[in-house]
Amino acid sequence: MRRGRGLHAAGAGPERYQGYGRGLRGISLAVLQALEDGLEKADADPSVKAVMICGENGKFSAGADIRGFSSPNRQGPSLAALVSLIESSKKPVVAAIEGIALGGGLEVALGCHYRVAHVKARMGLPEVTLGLLPGAEGTQRLPRLIGVPAALDMITTGKHISAHEALKLGLVDEVVEANTVEAAMHLANQVIGQPLGPRRLSLRPVPPLPDTDGFLRAARLRVRERARGCLAPELCVQAVRAATELPFSAGVRRERELFVELLSSGQARALQYAFFAERAVRRWSAPGGAASHGAAPRPLRSAAVIGLGTMGRGIVTCLVKANIPVVALEQNLEYLNVGRKAVMLLLEREAKKMEQDAQALDFHNPARLQFTVDFDLLRDVDLVIEAVFEDMALKKEIFHKLSRICKPEALLCTNTSALDIDEIASATSRPEQVIGTHFFSPAHVMRLLEIIYGRHTSPTAIATAMQLARALRKVGVVVGNCFGFVGNRMMFPYVEQAVFLLEEGSRPEEVDQVLEDFGFKIGPFRMSDLAGLDVGWRSRQGQGLTGPSVPAGTPARQRLGRRYSPLPDLLCESGRFGQKSGTGWYRYERAGGRTATPDPGVHSLLAQYRHTHGIRPRHIDQEEILERCLFALINEGFAILAEGIAAGPEHLDVIYINGYGWPRHRGGPMFYAATVGLPRVLARLQHHSQAHPDVPGLRPSAFLEKLVAMGNPPLKEWMSYLSQQSPRL
Numbered sequence: 001m002r003r004g005r006g007l008h009a010a011g012a013g014p015e016r017y018q019g020y021g022r023g024l025r026g027i028s029l030a031v032l033q034a035l036e037d038g039l040e041k042a043d044a045d046p047s048v049k050a051v052m053i054c055g056e057n058g059k060f061s062a063g064a065d066i067r068g069f070s071s072p073n074r075q076g077p078s079l080a081a082l083v084s085l086i087e088s089s090k091k092p093v094v095a096a097i098e099g100i101a102l103g104g105g106l107e108v109a110l111g112c113h114y115r116v117a118h119v120k121a122r123m124g125l126p127e128v129t130l131g132l133l134p135g136a137e138g139t140q141r142l143p144r145l146i147g148v149p150a151a152l153d154m155i156t157t158g159k160h161i162s163a164h165e166a167l168k169l170g171l172v173d174e175v176v177e178a179n180t181v182e183a184a185m186h187l188a189n190q191v192i193g194q195p196l197g198p199r200r201l202s203l204r205p206v207p208p209l210p211d212t213d214g215f216l217r218a219a220r221l222r223v224r225e226r227a228r229g230c231l232a233p234e235l236c237v238q239a240v241r242a243a244t245e246l247p248f249s250a251g252v253r254r255e256r257e258l259f260v261e262l263l264s265s266g267q268a269r270a271l272q273y274a275f276f277a278e279r280a281v282r283r284w285s286a287p288g289g290a291a292s293h294g295a296a297p298r299p300l301r302s303a304a305v306i307g308l309g310t311m312g313r314g315i316v317t318c319l320v321k322a323n324i325p326v327v328a329l330e331q332n333l334e335y336l337n338v339g340r341k342a343v344m345l346l347l348e349r350e351a352k353k354m355e356q357d358a359q360a361l362d363f364h365n366p367a368r369l370q371f372t373v374d375f376d377l378l379r380d381v382d383l384v385i386e387a388v389f390e391d392m393a394l395k396k397e398i399f400h401k402l403s404r405i406c407k408p409e410a411l412l413c414t415n416t417s418a419l420d421i422d423e424i425a426s427a428t429s430r431p432e433q434v435i436g437t438h439f440f441s442p443a444h445v446m447r448l449l450e451i452i453y454g455r456h457t458s459p460t461a462i463a464t465a466m467q468l469a470r471a472l473r474k475v476g477v478v479v480g481n482c483f484g485f486v487g488n489r490m491m492f493p494y495v496e497q498a499v500f501l502l503e504e505g506s507r508p509e510e511v512d513q514v515l516e517d518f519g520f521k522i523g524p525f526r527m528s529d530l531a532g533l534d535v536g537w538r539s540r541q542g543q544g545l546t547g548p549s550v551p552a553g554t555p556a557r558q559r560l561g562r563r564y565s566p567l568p569d570l571l572c573e574s575g576r577f578g579q580k581s582g583t584g585w586y587r588y589e590r591a592g593g594r595t596a597t598p599d600p601g602v603h604s605l606l607a608q609y610r611h612t613h614g615i616r617p618r619h620i621d622q623e624e625i626l627e628r629c630l631f632a633l634i635n636e637g638f639a640i641l642a643e644g645i646a647a648g649p650e651h652l653d654v655i656y657i658n659g660y661g662w663p664r665h666r667g668g669p670m671f672y673a674a675t676v677g678l679p680r681v682l683a684r685l686q687h688h689s690q691a692h693p694d695v696p697g698l699r700p701s702a703f704l705e706k707l708v709a710m711g712n713p714p715l716k717e718w719m720s721y722l723s724q725q726s727p728r729l
């Protein structure tokens, strides 16, 4: 056996090529070149009878180098040419797929005549998640191999499938549990001399459907609806349509045109930014120079959750799914039984979704999941997540108890969406072990975990909380401690603007529509109805903004010298709490219903309100709705960055994409601001601020002003313009 640079060759029998994507950096030009040279050599060498291609380090390939798309003409065409070269080889070529074969990696495998996969391998065409489509002829070969419905599903969702699924679909020829490379070599030896024509996918017809055109039209509508303005899924459908209507070579040309269209759309740039931002936020920094590279997490072998309300139930569910044994605690048996039933129901549902892995959840086993009212059972757990309702006194009481009962190294987390972590930590004797873990509802579904360090939180505690996020398959983002942290703090001015727009003349459904057309999953009013209007009402009462504690004579629409809208309070006072009560900003089919219908009752309440306060309603166009809501949110983002509450704009963007339904193809609010251009964002904020001088949220942040004065630098450089890093970081 000869060994070259990641390239292995056997004399007689199969030639073996290795070297796909060192680590996970994507297919490099060197690998492309090595494969091309090797294939040519193998074809020319009569002693070589077959060829086997495998990956390095147990991974076939993560696909093309995503960072290389900024210079696509260098890498792109040569990958497609390589796939064709493989397919046209006169000797059988077998792919040995271990680990992953994604994107361009799977397209290379599709160029091979046979594919053998390890049982744990995963395959997929995730280009759509990067705003692209499989551009190395994958949209033309895959439907020819597995048919239009299955190919379309893989290409438009980007999902990864298991080796067994791939075998079922006919994507691979064999699945092995032992040595994949040996099995591929064995298969290569067996097929030497067999005709290759039928194995060349480009020569095969696409398997017909009874009504291919109707199927594709329906698919296009379906993906368009799901995509919320993202182009890639729809163009993926068009590329697959080309496979059904055109000869292979014309289909490839169409695929390339569509690829180039996507590449230049701006959405691809946003989605690729989001991909790298999600990885960048894994690196964190905290007070005193502590950072991810210098902090090791503690092991997480067991956990406890306190409080089995909506959040607690979801948190227990994701801990069980992550194989972490859980003690679930409630304050009394009545609440415990209600909570237990709800958790079991959630877990049954999750088990059903997971199908073959359901057994592994084993949640009826008390060693895996135990329900109790006894705090003493928390003595030995590695981690406690308190998830009771937002009441500072209650939380402090619980943390005081925890610091007496739990072992000294236990991580003490509070699931809060706004409360002061330092104040909660002050109730314990070990504030360095206290950290905020802000889960998003439903906690077993939403990917975001906002991790909030307090003044005394130790680097080990932060590292352990990040480890928790990873174990739960969530995106953890480390942020500083302030009211509302990052996500909710940016949300306040956004929602505030939405309500002010209602005062001035808009209707809830108009505002929601504009923001949903922008790409948000749901607009601010539908969102408030879903979350429950009483939550904010209670919080405002607590802050003394509404209710009996407001001093007599306070103007109805003013608090502390700034504009205030009592509209949400009025709704709550009339029993409109959102979905749970059947009425809120919309009306619903029943209490707990989910279908929002514009409510004439709200329209007349608004008319009455404007009349009472002498507001003459005006028509507000879409642009103003967008600008006032989004730029207010972005403006708060700049203030957060300037205060050092987050380490960079990527953190804010990842939080918004994963926790607040911000459209991923717009890259997050700060990326969006960069796309719009900071000078324009500033100018429009100045304009709206002049029109509404009593709204501080519209007053441009000094950091935004500075960035504009510095010539609108690229987002990557923003943080270097802060005169000094905040003491928090």
Ligand SMILES: CCCCCCCCCCCCC[C@H](O)CC(=O)SCCNC(=O)CCNC(=O)[C@H](O)C(C)(C)COP(=O)(O)OP(=O)(O)OC[C@H]1O[C@@H](n2cnc3c(N)ncnc32)[C@H](O)[C@@H]1OP(=O)(O)O
Residues within 6 Å of the ligand: 024, 025, 026, 027, 062, 063, 064, 065, 066, 067, 072, 073, 075, 076, 077, 079, 080, 100, 102, 103, 104, 105, 107, 126, 127, 130, 133, 134, 135, 136, 138, 256, 259, 260, 276, 279, 280
């Ligand atoms: C103007 C004229 C133009 C004409 C052109 C016309 C023709 C065009 C032809 C184009 C050919 C297109 C070919 C193909 O269709 C396109 C592609 O292949 S796109 C890439 C598809 N692949 C992916 O999307 C996979 C992305 N990666 C992942 O999903 C995950 O990383 C993983 C592989 C599942 C592994 O997950 P983890 O184990 O959790 O590891 P990480 O995610 O942390 O990754 C580790 C490290 O690796 C980096 N990385 C991973 N994949 C890539 C990649 N494909 N490219 C570059 N870098 C990658 C990742 O960023 C991490 O880096 P770190 O953060 O640690 O620095």
